[in-house]
Amino acid sequence: NAGVTQTPKFRVLKTGQSMTLLCAQDMNHEYMYWYRQDPGMGLRLIHYSVGEGTTAKGEVPDGYNVSRLKKQNFLLGLESAAPSQTSVYFCASSPDTYNEQFFGPGTRLTVL
Amino acid sequence: AQSVTQLDSQVPVFEEAPVELRCNYSSSVSVYLFWYVQYPNQGLQLLLKYLSGSTLVKGINGFEAEFNKSQTSFHLRKPSVHISDTAEYFCAVTQWGAQKLVFGQGTRLTINP
Numbered sequence: 001n002a003g004v005t006q007t008p009k010f011r012v013l014k015t016g017q018s019m020t021l022l023c024a025q026d027m028n029h030e031y032m033y034w035y036r037q038d039p040g041m042g043l044r045l046i047h048y049s050v051g052e053g054t055t056a057k058g059e060v061p062d063g064y065n066v067s068r069l070k071k072q073n074f075l076l077g078l079e080s081a082a083p084s085q086t087s088v089y090f091c092a093s094s095p096d097t098y099n100e101q102f103f104g105p106g107t108r109l110t111v112l
Numbered sequence: 113a114q115s116v117t118q119l120d121s122q123v124p125v126f127e128e129a130p131v132e133l134r135c136n137y138s139s140s141v142s143v144y145l146f147w148y149v150q151y152p153n154q155g156l157q158l159l160l161k162y163l164s165g166s167t168l169v170k171g172i173n174g175f176e177a178e179f180n181k182s183q184t185s186f187h188l189r190k191p192s193v194h195i196s197d198t199a200e201y202f203c204a205v206t207q208w209g210a211q212k213l214v215f216g217q218g219t220r221l222t223i224n225p
Contacts, residue, residue, distance in 0.1 A: 004155075033212065040121065042202060042217040043156075050211055058212065090155055097206050098144050098163060101213065103155030 002026055006091050006104035013081045013111045021076040021107050023091030031094045032074040033101065034058075034066060036087040043090065049074055081111045114139040116205050118216035125193055126224050133188040133219045135203035145186040146204040146213065147177055156202060162186065173197070198223045 007022045023032065030051050035043040045058030047066040055066045063085060065077045074093075078085060088108050092101040119134040137143060144163050148156040160171025167179040177188045186203060203216040 031211070035215075040217060042118075043215040045212055048212055056211070092156075097210055097212065100146075100158040100161065101148075101156075103157065105155050106153075 004102050004104040006107050010108050017081050018079050023074045025093040029093035029095050033092045034076045035090045083111045086111045114214050116203050116216035118219050120219050122220045124222045128192045130191050131193050133201050135186045137205045139207050141207050144206050147188050148202045150200045195223050
């Protein structure tokens, strides 16, 4: 039982490049979330999904897109990376809003 | 709209001393409250949660929190801290019908020997 895994763990991009972060969970959870963590700002929700094929915007969605084609996977895309997107990205999953969110280990992204 | 305020960004304490990390929330309806801990270079993990029932909630690693509806607070306490409690602590809130949690800015707990 791996829980929530994230790929890659580290990445350095140049401004304007694109990339996709992959989140996978093996707990059959309906809900999945993408957060970014920046010093002094806590966790801010980027996008989330309440089931396969659904996505919704969170607090800071600009510059990101997501897809949930399979229940166990939630992809976060950056089409044209900017230095402001330098951050640590966390994926989480939960059975519903009222239960524990299980977090992945994070992806540290640097945009030069 | 719901929001969470963690009143202290950093809390330094000595080992074996008690600690309280403060959390206030705002919401016009019934809330569900959580405390998460993040150890260095790791993801978050759940310490405890309040959904209903007893207002005193016990969690892992000797932590507990008290839900105070009149004060709209959910403060986290531990009677005696260890070096291993050094971490960042996040309070979070959701409400009935919501699809997501709202997190506070975090409190960095530093334990001095």
